[in-house]
Amino acid sequence: MSAAGAAGMVLQVAATAAGAPLVVGGMRQVRARLEGRAGAGWAQPWRDLRKQLGKQRIDPAGTTVVFAAAPFLLAGTSLLIAAIVPAVTTASPLDPVGDLFAVVGLLLVGTVALTLAGIDTGTAFGGMGASREVTIAALVEPTVLVAGFALSVPVHSSNLGEIVAATVGDPGRVASPAAMLAFAALAVVVVAETGRLPVDNPATHLELTMVHEAMILEYTGPRLALIEWAAAVRLTVLLALLANLFVPWGVADAGSGTVGLLVGLLAVAGKVLVFAVVLAGVEVFLAKLRLFRVPELLAGSFLLGLLAVTTSYFLAAPG
Amino acid sequence: MTTAAYTDLLHLAAGLQLLCAVGAVWRRQLGPSVRLLSAQGTALAAIPFVSGLYRHEGHLVGVALAVLVLRGGMLPWLVSRLVPTIVRPAADWTDSGRYAGSDLDLDLDVPGSGSAMRPEPHAHDDPEETREPTPLVSTTVSLLLTAALTALAYAVSRPLVTLDPSPATHAAPAALAVILIGLLVLTTRRRAVSQVIGFLTLDNGIAALAFLLTSGVPLVVELGASLDLLLAVLVVAALTGRMRVKFGGTDLGELQELHE
DSSP states (O other), X not given: OOHHHHHHHHHHHHHHHHHHHHHHHHHHHHHHHHTTOOOOOTTHHHXXXXXXXXXXXXXXXXXXXXXXHHHHHHHHHHHHHHHHSOSSBSOOTTTTTOOHHHHHHHHHHHHXXXXXXXXXXXXXXXXXXXXXHHHHHHHHHHHHHHHHHHHXXXXXXXXXXXXXXXXXXXXXXXXXXXXXXXXXXXXXXXXXXXXXXXXXXXXXXXXXXXXXXXXXXXXXXXXXXXXXXXXXXXXXXXXXXXXXHHSOTXXXXXXXXXXXXXXXXXXXXXXXXXXXXXXXXXXXXXXXXXXXXXXXXXXXXHHHHHHHHHIIIIITSOO | OXXXXXXHHHHHHHHHHHHHHHHHHHOOBHHHHHHHHHHHHHHXXXXXXXXXXXXXXXXXXXXXXXXXXXXXXXXXHHHHHHSOOOXXXXXXXXXXXXXXXXXXXSOTTSTTTTTTTOOOGGGOHHHHTTBOOSOSSOHHHHHHHHHHHHHHHHHHTXXXXXXXXXXXXXXXXXXXXXXXXXXXXXXXXXXXXXXXXXXXXXXXXHHHHHHHHSSOOOHHHHHHHHHHHHHHHHHHHHHHHHHHHHHSSOBGGGGGSOOO
8 A cells, every 4th residue: 555545545535525516516507508597506516415414304204224324325335436446546545455346336235225215215206216226227237347347358457446557558448449339338337327318317306207316305404415415426436437447647656746646636627527518518418218218228338338348358369 | 551550440440340230230210220331331341441451452452442332332322212201300219109109108307209299190101111110129139139149259250260360350250240230130120121221231241251251352253242232222122112102111011911
């Protein structure tokens, strides 16, 4: 464990925790401007969080510890992922123990905690949202794993830090067909995992269409604030991971000093910002997909991931 | 041209061709499918072009140009003439018409997309002509079948690759996968136009396999095969025109039974 790595880890967790609501606010602002609205401003999510933190906590009748614990589990796993992924530095002390599969597992732990909480409330919407969320998660996880395989085959390691470091050392790898296919597959998966259009509409509060919102319908006050903050952290971390897997330049490594860490922080913040703006801009032109057609989209992204594996495995053989 | 650049470009062309074939499975709108077919033909033409430049063989470049004109331009153009040019207002995602009749539409946050743009019952045939109706196998299943077929192609062509490992033979499984995907499209689609697209995908795969495994086809053989193909597409074009006049649609399922 290097001091620079530890400092980088602390830096990226702090930056994600503070910056995630700003990313969400920025995306909403971009969307509002493109739709011709004035928008609430990019800091609005923080104001919402402050307001909700000041409110009274209410326990719906009949809910158990599952309901109470879910926000903390979700927030905890999201922060842990923020510490593992190579966002600011590739030399995070947690990186050797947490590879791609650990990250996917942690994501799933958070998702399952929230779906259980949705069922725990005993309302129809909670159960419906949970059922939809699990359907999407079941289709998303294999794609993440397969696309991750495609990236880890050339590096001979499933360690995220090593994949990113290897890409920094060999920039031509980004332009290979396998990497591009894996990028397309992972981009679809990130959209599905974070509940963005066209899989889920983050702005809707219409009961029949919502997925994520349906599960958290019974939460109020501080717990709701925690869940919304954790969802923002997830979005930010996944965008940072996607950015650094395919555009890794600027990321700090074990030997970086203070300047290197700051450059890494600025680089990843810039990349996440660009990705978020692009995502929000694309969303303006999309309508939400029918729920029954979501498997079609996810099967397509799974196929892209599988093609990425086959091309990286077979075409990369010494020839 | 260096060997590394040659390998990269060759694999890029083969991968692009495979991606276009996957796109043909994914999209049911006929217009984009035809454009994908054109891109596929262009990617196919890149294979002999790149190997011709790498090995300094002029006739391969000539073959590449012939392939480009025929499969990148002419055949897709002929196929696109088979697609009726009715501009449909609904986007692909909104899925209007396909579930016309099922009332519990979950797209409530997209006002108007579900009900307003549904085709009128009496105008049912014409807009349906520009896209494949509900296929025999659902899109999700065909995509998963495509994944399985790709894996199968790689599995069965391993002996071929080990026989003579070179950059070209390493890309051969991708061409074999294109052949299998073409067969899948050919067998699971109902419209005559979609079947032509499947057939051309199949033939593009065969041509790509020939280019990758042999060190180039003689110009005469390539021209002969291409002319056959052109003839086949022209025959289907004539047949489609006749079908549209006789039955008002090109659903080949209509031909399975005798009518009075």
